Amino acid sequence: MHGFADAPDDWTKEALRELEANQDNGRVGQxxxxxxxxxxxxxxxxxxxxxxxxxxHVLNYFWTALLPGRARSRYGDGSVRLYEYERGETLHLHFPGGSSMAHDLTNIGDTPIAFVTVEFLDSPNRPLGL
Structure with a gap:
């Protein structure tokens, strides 16, 4: 995963409302x-x-990119990042008790992107509802 410099501010009022409404959204995939x-x-x-x-995300997890491509994520801390993924690229993330990460994911490339994400239910945090 190659992260680019912070992207231009992509926060709209609608995006901020959606972030607030999805604070407990544990559906980390489609x-x-x-x-x-x-x-x-x-x-x-x-x-x-x-x-x-x-x-x-509240559970320890990893994702693997099944296809190469480009994406943008807006994070709950207000940051916006652009990424370029390679096929087979994998990242493991860990969340100590009480920590989490909120974000969205938009395909900004010209080709489909695909990921498999595996969450570990025996993580320090309790799973969010689906």
């Missing part, structure tokens, strides 16, 4: 494809211009 007592496995497939709404 489709929950598997859940066991240990993990939740999500798929994300975004066509150019499509967007995954704001959601909050």
């Amino acid at each position: 489709q929950l494809v598997s859940e066991t007592p240990l993990v939740r496995v999500w798929m994300i497939n975004l066509e150019p211009g499509e967007r995954l709404p704001f959601h909050r």
Whole structure:
């Protein structure tokens, strides 16, 4: 994942309202494809211009890019970042008790992007509802 410098301010009133309304949104992907007592496995497939709404990560997890592409995320701390993903690229994220991350994801490229995300249910934080 190659992060670019902070993107221009992309915060609209609608985006701020959506972020506020989704503080407890635990749907970190488009489709929950598997859940066991240990993990939740999500798929994300975004066509150019499509967007995954704001959601909050509280569980330790990793994602793997299934396709290369470009995306933008707006974060709950107000930052906006642009990313370029390579096929097979993987990132592991950890959230100690009481910590979390809220963001959205928009495909800003010319080709589809896709990810698999695996959340670990035995993380320090309790899972958010779906």
